Amino acid sequence: MRQRVANVEKMARIIRQEAIKMIYKAQSGHPGGSLSEADILACLYFDQMNVRPEDPHWDERDRFVLSKGHACPGLYASLALRGFFGMEQLNTLRQFGSILQGHPVMQKVPGLDMTTGSLGQGLSVACGMAIGLRRRGNDARVYTLLGDGECDEGQVWEAAMTASKYGLGNLCAIVDHNGLQNDSTTCVIQPQENIAERFECFGWRVTRIDGHDAWQILNALDEAKRHPGQPTLILARTVKGKGVSYMENVVAWHGTAPNEAQFEIAMQELEG
Amino acid sequence: MAATRDAFGHAVLELAKDDPRIYVVDCDISKSMKTVDFARKFPKQHINVGIAEQNGAGVCAGLATVGNIPFLSTYAVFASMRACEQVRTSICYPHLNVKLACSHGGLTPANDGATHQAIEDVAIMRALPGMTVVMGADYNAAKALTKAAAYYDGPVYLRYTRDSVPDFYGHDEVFEIGKGKLLRSGGKVTVVSFGEMLHEALAAAEILRGEGVEIDLIDMSTVKPLDIDLLKESLSRTGRCVTVEDHSMIGGLGSAVGEWMAENGCGRLIRIGLNDCFGQSGPYEVLLKHYGMDRESIANAVRKLLLN
The missing domain is CATH 3.40.50.920 (Rossmann fold)
Structure with a gap:
């Protein structure tokens, strides 16, 4: 386990560096959520998920839906580091003709399982994947990552009911609970302090963890596999902008690119 | 005389017999959509998400990504408007193989009144890139076109009537999507x-x-x-x-x-x-x-x- 933790911690640091580099180069994108989700993505793509970069459409692969699609720089970095496409592609984020659109597109990006970017839609898609896979005896697992602000959307709760009704134990949803959304804190805009209790009421198995503690994330993901008849929700308490001091817990870094001086500071801090 | 929604119910039954990829995703109106028999005969290919069309559209998208051919089964007002953005972004944008099976197109749910009469749906669906828009004139046409839609690449909007319409085409009439x-x-x-x-x-x-x-x-x-x-x-x-x-x-x-x-x-x-x-x-x-x-x-x- 210690080895696994060290490995994903290392990968999370690189994911953060690459995400910030991409957003700086593009001068556009969403750094806050890309940093808060990095540890979770590292655990998924560098420990948990059964994927084949050389065969991205391999039918037995585990699926991942980034329901909070705006945080795709973190995902693009993860996929490139995992070997689905060349690292040089990361320099093209949001540029004309790039495979790396502002929000992710499944036909363009090797290893990407679903097109997202409009909040609230990913959990329904993940339910469809999980039902479809299970009913034809495919043991692949389906993971999806939601934002806490995203849980304002009613469709999330429609999907939560479906997952529970069909006992989708092959589905694991993770909420990146960083407490901030576009306009302000979630407490101000639409309080989300009882997400865990709500999912429990909706019939889910719920685990509360520190979303920056690789040990806890890996344990929670391992445990989720041992409950075949019930979907698991991992409520991951995170810090938006994690790893870059001036971005941490600052609403303004939801969708703003750093300037040159800020970029230098960010890269120094993320080297640590 | 038959309502073309009956043709939908019968077409998916025939399709599912030979193809385990055919799914019907109902939204609590399976009696009206004529999919009750489908649900009974093919429970492993049937999902009922309840009164939640946006979620139903997303579930269809997910089913399609893992190789299935799902039909979202609901009314035209709901598929085209309640779930419009889900249809656009989760189905049309990735060009997934989802079929929207929509009864109550136009004024044919006559007694139901304007809430259930879809009179904007074709305009909305036409505007979505990659969407195909189809409506058969009678039972045989609707049935044949539903079957053709199942194996037509990408999203297809299938519009049906609630009320009975006269028969015109023979049961062996051949229909091709894109051909009048x-x-x-x-x-x-x-x-x-x-x-x-x-x-x-x-x-x-x-x-x-x-x-x-x-x-x-x-x-x-x-x-x-x-x-x-x-x-x-x-x-x-x-x-x-x-x-x-x-x-x-x-x-x-x-x-x-x-x-x-x-x-x-x-x-x-x-x-x-x-x-x-x-x-x-x-x-x-x-x-x-x-x-x-x-x-x-x-x-x-x-x-x-x-x-x-």
């Missing part, structure tokens, strides 16, 4: 219709024949992509067109044909449809007459075009 049918030719005016309005257009043709007037009559069962070759074949001779649809005049068949005619400098057009207004409860025939969409209104439009 020229049912009468040699006329001086081209009448283009789709869905159950074909029957009003046929009745209008008979009225006109009684007056010694022949028309070209096209069943444009696929509104998008439009069968341009067929339009060209008829309109190059007639140069006059009447479109007939159970839908708003804005954005539907009349707009599609009119756009093509304008861009090709091709003749004159009168559109029959709802003139920027909602429907209401009442017998279907009464509604058609009230909104100027009945056979007499169609015949009048043809007469008007023949005057000059």
Whole structure:
């Protein structure tokens, strides 16, 4: 386990560096959520998920839906580091003709399982994947990552009911609970302090963890596999902008690119 | 006489017999959508998400990504408007193989009133990149087109009637998505219709024949992509067109044909449809007459075009 933790911690640091580099180069994108989700993505793509970069459409692969699609720089970095496409592609984020659109597109990006970017839609898609896979005896697992602000959307709760009704134990949803959304804190805009209790009421198995503690994330993901008849929700308490001091817990870094001086500071801090 | 929604229920039963990839995702109106038998016979290919069409659209998208052919089974107002953005972003944008099976298209849920009468759906669906829009004129057409849609690449919007419509086509009639049918030719005016309005257009043709007037009559069962070759074949001779649809005049068949005619400098057009207004409860025939969409209104439009 210690080895696994060290490995994903290392990968999370690189994911953060690459995400910030991409957003700086593009001068556009969403750094806050890309940093808060990095540890979770590292655990998924560098420990948990059964994927084949050389065969991205391999039918037995585990699926991942980034329901909070705006945080795709973190995902693009993860996929490139995992070997689905060349690292040089990361320099093209949001540029004309790039495979790396502002929000992710499944036909363009090797290893990407679903097109997202409009909040609230990913959990329904993940339910469809999980039902479809299970009913034809495919043991692949389906993971999806939601934002806490995203849980304002009613469709999330429609999907939560479906997952529970069909006992989708092959589905694991993770909420990146960083407490901030576009306009302000979630407490101000639409309080989300009882997400865990709500999912429990909706019939889910719920685990509360520190979303920056690789040990806890890996344990929670391992445990989720041992409950075949019930979907698991991992409520991951995170810090938006994690790893870059001036971005941490600052609403303004939801969708703003750093300037040159800020970029230098960010890269120094993320080297640590 | 049969409602074309019955054709949907029967088509998916036949499809699922030979293909485990066929799914029906219901939204708590399976009795109305005629999918009760499907749910009983193919429980492993059936999902009911309850009164949650947005979620249903997303579940269909997910099913399609893992290789299935899901039909979202609901009413046209809900698929095209309640779940519009899910259809756009989770289905059309990634061009997933999801079929939207939508009953209650147009005024045919006559007694239900305007909440359940979809008169904007074709306009909305036409505007979505990669979406195909189809409505069969009778039971046999709807059934054949539903089966064709299952194996047609990408998202397809299938529009059905709640109420019974007359039978016209034989059960072995062959339909191809993207191809209309020229049912009468040699006329001086081209009448283009789709869905159950074909029957009003046929009745209008008979009225006109009684007056010694022949028309070209096209069943444009696929509104998008439009069968341009067929339009060209008829309109190059007639140069006059009447479109007939159970839908708003804005954005539907009349707009599609009119756009093509304008861009090709091709003749004159009168559109029959709802003139920027909602429907209401009442017998279907009464509604058609009230909104100027009945056979007499169609015949009048043809007469008007023949005057000059």
